[in-house]
Structure formats: C-alpha cells, structure tokens
Amino acid sequence: MDAIEVEGLKRRYAQGFEAVRGVSFSVREGEIFALLGTNGAGKTSTVELLEGLARPSGGRVRVLGFDPHTDRAAVRPRTGVMLQEGGFPSELTVTETVRMWAGCTSDARPVPEVLAQVGLSGRRADVRVKQLSGGERRRLDLAMALVGRPEVLFLDEPTTGMDPEGRRETWELVRELRASGTTVLLTTHYLEEAEALADRLAIMRSGRIISTGTREQVVAERPSSIRFALPDGVKPDHLPASLPPATLERGRVEIRTPRLQSALTDLLLWARESDIELQGLHARTATLEEVFMEIAQLPEDDEGHEGHEDDKDGSAPERLEVERV
Structure with missing residues (x-):
C-alpha cells in the first residue's frame, strides 16, 4: 500500500x-x-x-x-x-x-x-x-x-x-x-x-x-564505461567492430556502452586472441553522481524555468550544489 x-x-x-x-x-x-x-x-x-x-x-x-x-x-x-x-x-x-x-x-x-x-x-x-x-x-x-x-x-x-x-x-x-x-x-x-x-x-x-x-x-539508464591503455603501436581503431566507438584521452581509451558484460567479453576475447595486454583495465557501471550531474546540466526546456524555489517570484538564478561525504 x-x-x-x-x-x-x-x-x-x-x-x-x-x-x-x-x-x-x-x-x-x-x-x-x-x-x-x-x-x-x-x-x-x-x-x-x-x-x-x-x-x-x-x-x-x-x-x-x-x-x-x-x-x-x-x-x-x-x-x-x-x-x-x-x-x-x-x-x-x-x-x-x-x-x-x-x-x-x-x-x-x-x-x-x-x-x-x-x-x-x-x-x-x-x-x-x-x-x-x-x-x-x-x-x-x-x-x-x-x-x-x-x-x-x-x-x-x-x-x-x-x-x-x-x-x-x-x-x-x-x-x-x-x-x-x-x-x-x-x-x-x-x-x-x-x-x-x-x-x-x-x-x-x-x-x-x-x-x-x-x-x-x-x-542503469546511463551507459557503463570501460577504460584501459593500449600498447604502443596499437590504436583504438584496431578494436573489434562489435564494440561502440572508443575515445582516446591522455593515452587511455574509453568505451561507453549500455551492455557492459557483452562489450567487456568481446574486448577481452579480442585482447587474448591478439596477445595484447590491456593496461589499467577498469570497468564499471555509471554512478549516481554521474547521473545526477548529467541531469543537472540538461538545458532548460522551451517553456523556460528559471529561479530558485526559495525565491517565490522566480527571480534568482539556479545554483548547482552537489556534495559528497
């Protein structure tokens, strides 16, 4: 009830x-x-x-x-x-x-x-x-x-x-x-x-x-991420076609996917068959903080909604305030 x-x-x-x-x-x-x-x-x-x-x-x-x-x-x-x-x-x-x-x-x-x-x-x-x-x-x-x-x-x-x-x-x-x-x-x-x-x-x-x-x-509504570094001479475009597009930042590859287990399995099988070591491999689902920040940064809709809920006339700008303990 x-x-x-x-x-x-x-x-x-x-x-x-x-x-x-x-x-x-x-x-x-x-x-x-x-x-x-x-x-x-x-x-x-x-x-x-x-x-x-x-x-x-x-x-x-x-x-x-x-x-x-x-x-x-x-x-x-x-x-x-x-x-x-x-x-x-x-x-x-x-x-x-x-x-x-x-x-x-x-x-x-x-x-x-x-x-x-x-x-x-x-x-x-x-x-x-x-x-x-x-x-x-x-x-x-x-x-x-x-x-x-x-x-x-x-x-x-x-x-x-x-x-x-x-x-x-x-x-x-x-x-x-x-x-x-x-x-x-x-x-x-x-x-x-x-x-x-x-x-x-x-x-x-x-x-x-x-x-x-x-x-x-x-x-679960947001994509999971897989991060790792490839050996010298191996580029992100060498990764299997079954994986989502990868991004490269500061030498580390990131793959964002809604199908973490499937994507990780494909990646590991490819690495084994190619005799490649994925350095610093890290896979995880999205965090609540990431979901919160993504929603917080959404653009205002076309009806226009601005103001602080404590300012009843809606005159004050919204402030972003997220805290972790």
Whole structure:
C-alpha cells in the first residue's frame, strides 16, 4: 500500500513561475524515498505540498489516504516534519524546547526518550538552543519531528551541518524508523546519503522528475564505461567492430556502452586472441553522481524555468550544489 500518492502535481507562484510541473510518484508504506535535485529543481516546493502547507495549483496529493491540505486535521497528527531550519526560541534549553512541542502534540513520546534517540541527552539536554552547534540544531529539529510518533516522516536536508559521526548516527536512526514501519521521504544534497538510505529515489530538474526508481534502475539508464591503455603501436581503431566507438584521452581509451558484460567479453576475447595486454583495465557501471550531474546540466526546456524555489517570484538564478561525504 502507498503511504504517499502524487499525480500530476503542480505549484505556481507569483508572476506565473511554475516551480512544480506535473510531478507524479508514490511512496510505499515503510519505505525511504529520496527526492534529489539541484537548488531550484522544485524539491522543497513539492515537499511543502505533501506536508499540506499549501494548496496545489493542479494535480492530486494523498498522504495516508487523505488530502494533506484540506484534511489537515486528519493528516497532521500522523506525520512528522523536519524543516531545513527550525527557528526555535534561542533562550530555551533543549529539554524545554522539546517539552514545549510535546505539550502541543497528541500522544507525545516522553521527552527523555526522544532526546536520547537523537543524541541530545545528558549534559546537552540543558544547553540553551543558542549555544548549540549547527549539527546539534539539526538533531533538535529531528527530535521535534519524532515527538508525535509519526507514521510518515518528512526530512528536508536532515544532516546539513552535522559532522560525519552525527551524520551516520542519523542514518542509523532513519533505518531504525523504517524497520519499525515509518515511511520516510527525504530531500538531500548528499548523494552518498541517498545511496545509503533510499529504497527508491527521484531526481528532479526544472520542476519535473527526470528519473526515478531504485539506485540500480536509475544508474542503469546511463551507459557503463570501460577504460584501459593500449600498447604502443596499437590504436583504438584496431578494436573489434562489435564494440561502440572508443575515445582516446591522455593515452587511455574509453568505451561507453549500455551492455557492459557483452562489450567487456568481446574486448577481452579480442585482447587474448591478439596477445595484447590491456593496461589499467577498469570497468564499471555509471554512478549516481554521474547521473545526477548529467541531469543537472540538461538545458532548460522551451517553456523556460528559471529561479530558485526559495525565491517565490522566480527571480534568482539556479545554483548547482552537489556534495559528497
């Protein structure tokens, strides 16, 4: 059963700027689904519609079977939301902040339990919000999203500002939530994070989903590569005709092919029959980063879609931001 259903979703801002342009996807119960894309791709605009923070300009959204905007009273108690920034009162302590939020939440979990889960128990529980590091603030944001025992959890850039240890602890927590049956939809700029967590993912560009599926399905849409160096006197045009055209750069040959096993078999058989050693032979499928960058560099379509999703009038240029950990 699907916990989230999205069909033909659209979101239009002032001056006709369309940040989300007919997006469709679904998220199964107990699944981690990652929404990827450059700044301005439409990720946050999409997630805000799923959270019920705005009414779609077109299309249909269902979360746990309800419209998250019109049926907000039915959806909100069953969902948790971790925004990019929490904006909590700076003079309150961590414990006071979570206790305040728990007081506004139905069936709230015990505050010490939540703080222990996100690594803010002990001494850090009595620290004022203004004294927290960036990574600790993100842990507090996550704690607030978990207070209400959510069935569906929205995580918008959940590990920004965290050190590597904190990031991996958060990953493990997200996996534990999935194991307990929680459905998770996350946006992230960290491609390694998507690879480590997501059961399925979607890559957005200019308000549309360009590619979706498991990591393996997404990268399978792009060609694999075979790289090697040929001995002196042997040129790329000596390679068997069954192989795709090869390129030569800095003395190394590269062959890109959608049929890696077949092409590699032909190459190795030719090398053996020709008594040729392929120096530095390296074969691999495409990486998620390569797929992401290829999609990020696609030209704008003829309808024109420019602007940053955080700039509602669409006046700011898109920025490319890809990070690896």
